[in-house]
Amino acid sequence: MALLEAQHINMFFGGLKALNDVSLQAEEGKISALIGPNGAGKTTLFNVMTGFLVPTAGKVLFRGEEVQGLPAYKYVEKGLSRTFQNIRLLQEMTVLENVQLGCHHNMKQNLFDELFISPRCRREENESRESSMEALEFVGLGDLAGEKAKNLPYGHQRKLEIARTLATGAEMLLFDEPCAGMNTAEKAQLSELILDINKKLKKTVMLIEHDMRFVMKLSDTITVLAQGEWLAAGSPEEIQANPKVIEAYLGTKRKAVGYHVGD
Known part of the structure; x- marks a missing residue:
């Protein structure tokens, strides 16, 4: 069951279209990740899904209820809480x-x-x-x-x-680049903490992260954005081997030599 869902989200900033018809689902009880190259629109989508931005078009549903347009504190009251890129x-x-x-x-x-x-x-x-x-x-x-x-x-x-x-007390937690600035040991501790939050506290988790090894080890499902558009979704194994994802991150030359995302 989808706990949090974005449906056909469009987001304009003046003449700039930051998100173009983006949809995704976060399944209850799972750890989901949102990845993509810099400028893909990941944080913009997070801001839309947590009430910090109102989408130009599209819907955000939490437990099947439309919540887009509500103030951010209402999202917390409904059971959705987040961290930010900057502390x-x-x-x-x-x-x-x-x-x-x-x-x-x-x-x-x-x-x-x-x-x-x-x-x-x-x-x-x-x-x-x-x-x-x-x-x-x-x-x-x-x-x-x-x-x-x-x-x-x-x-x-x-x-x-x-x-x-x-x-x-939120039932779903969203973490925006939780590994930013951390060393290898700190990342390992954080990975275990997020797993404990998911397994022991039964929290649904969604995260944005640039460290692909961290994402691939931790996530049940991954959604990929590129240039403000949905590119792919699937298991870590599926995403690692997806030619479109590899090309979006690295270009066609690395794709040709069998590179996997997370290598």
């Missing part, structure tokens, strides 16, 4: 406080509750702290909860962003 943390806040931001949409307290520290306020704050600590423990940052975000090494900051998405 977006509040650097002067603690690790725990950054994760607690992910719980905000679940909190019902009003100004009265906050001014007078009502029982509901105390209860929700405790629940927020507990769920945030659970997320931090899961990604391996529990011991750093009181540290300022700015003091974390780069790889830990990436994990902190993932912890914040977990704290939202």
Whole structure:
């Protein structure tokens, strides 16, 4: 069953057509990847599918419900959360406080509750702290909860962003280039973390990533974009051997010598 689906998406920026009739599905319980050369439209499609852009034409469906045009926070309320290419943390806040931001949409307290520290306020704050600590423990940052975000090494900051998405309680997580800037050891740890999120927490995952070895090892299905258009979709094995994909990445010369994407 498709949990998230894009149908015939077109996206214009003035006279530039960034996406042209793009469709894809993310199956529930699976890890899906979206790949393509630079400028293929991957992040634009992610932004459309998570409410940061409204498509010029086409539909976005989450659990069969049309959601395009809703504000981004509504996507989180419906069960869809994401990270970004560039790390977006509040650097002067603690690790725990950054994760607690992910719980905000679940909190019902009003100004009265906050001014007078009502029982509901105390209860929700405790629940927020507990769920945030659970997320931090899961990604391996529990011991750093009181540290300022700015003091974390780069790889830990990436994990902190993932912890914040977990704290939202969303059933589907979208990661935009989670490996960016990581070394080989950090990528291996991240791969295991994403597998754990999928298998142990039963989260559906979709990611954009340029590291093909990472993608091929991790993904159940892969969709390929090129120049703003759908090019191919299939298993990692099918994508690795697809002549159109090889040509889009490397041109016809490498295609002729039997190159596989991910080699």
